[in-house]
Amino acid sequence: MQVKDTETGFFIKLSRGEKVMQTLTDFCVARGINAGVLHAVGAVKNTEIGYYSLAKREYFFKTFAEDREVASFTGNIALVEGKPFIHAHAVLSAMDDSLSCVGAHVKEAEVAVTLEVYLTPFPTPFVREYDEETGLKLLKL
Amino acid sequence: MQVKDTETGFFIKLSRGEKVMQTLTDFCVARGINAGVLHAVGAVKNTEIGYYSLAKREYFFKTFAEDREVASFTGNIALVEGKPFIHAHAVLSAMDDSLSCVGAHVKEAEVAVTLEVYLTPFPTPFVREYDEETGLKLLKL
Amino acid sequence: MQVKDTETGFFIKLSRGEKVMQTLTDFCVARGINAGVLHAVGAVKNTEIGYYSLAKREYFFKTFAEDREVASFTGNIALVEGKPFIHAHAVLSAMDDSLSCVGAHVKEAEVAVTLEVYLTPFPTPFVREYDEETGLKLLKL
Secondary structure (H helix, E strand, O other): OEEEEOOOOEEEEEEOOOEHHHHHHHHHHHHOOOOEEEEEEEEEEEEEEEEEEOOOOEEEEEEEOOOEEEEEEEEEEEEEOOEEEEEEEEEEEEOOOOOEEEEEEEEEEEEEEEEEEEEEEOOOOOEEEEEOOOOEEEEOO | OEEEEOOOOEEEEEEOOOEHHHHHHHHHHHHOOOOEEEEEEEEEEEEEEEEEEOOOOEEEEEEEOOOEEEEEEEEEEEEEOOEEEEEEEEEEEEOOOOOEEEEEEEEEEEEEEEEEEEEEEOOOOOEEEEEOOOOEEEEOO | OEEEEOOOOEEEEEEOOOEHHHHHHHHHHHHOOOOEEEEEEEEEEEEEEEEEEOOOOEEEEEEEOOOEEEEEEEEEEEEEOOEEEEEEEEEEEEOOOOOEEEEEEEEEEEEEEEEEEEEEEOOOOOEEEEEOOOOEEEEOO
């Protein structure tokens, strides 16, 4: 990981082999970032993405082992039980002639080539709390 | 809807059942937001998305009744005939084993679980005006 | 191209027929923008997008001649050999009943109807340098 401070945030470059969610979460912990938004482009592999079934009240995840382009990656940072948690969704395109896309909630991904992230922190923490209706930890603003 | 002010904008949480475009437009009216950009992640249903055919000079919309992840949602805010108008495009992924994506211009969507929006307002209004060549209300900067 | 300055960046409208990457790169050169991030929505045609095969150490590009919605477009700006270079990934949806998406690294695209871009510049340049391991010009932060 390499980081460059800008006037409004951090430009972060993750390198081949780094775990995206773990590395970015560790960065938030280290820098005391308890609220923010982020975007990224790059390429990943061993990606675990999925969706939340409200009917079954559980997440379903699927792993894509192959290299995929990160066509889009958008997320935010909030505190869950006092620790920074990154909530991100991504669109991943196939590295073949189809260039077809899958998309979902990101559990984890490993950088395949590079991942270029822009993270804007906010000074006042956002907090997620368990929501009985949905079974999810939702933002309480 | 819950809102938290940040140094550069508003972090907005929409809840299950809320109409995305209507609620965000009402928020812009209430806060006097006449220019800005926004992004979101979450899950929606009863989504009406589509595209503009330049050849036929009309929009074609399609409704997706089922819950879908909002893998990406990007847009901007400008005045149309003096009122804030949100122009947003989204990528919506299927909540099934395919995780396949559809994407387009967003007409309306209903929050299925939650929608987490970050909106950055700008003080000087953007304006859209009817453009004869395309038949659309395009930005006039 | 029309441009409006905001407090934190530039809102840019590209018009039908303009080359997206060339026009935005020229804008960065003209304004001395050597670092930044950008997002866009709109519609494009004659789009050349593709992916980098790490195994073969080369890019594979595919051209989509037809009009497509820009469902998502995210990128950043850095210097390559002293000149601004835009690295952008996009998700493009079909203007037919499928609304299906393709996504990848953007080489070039032509504006089909309009493209609405928000660009945030940073004062300190980002630099890309050739990386022996991947064969790519990666950010050196």
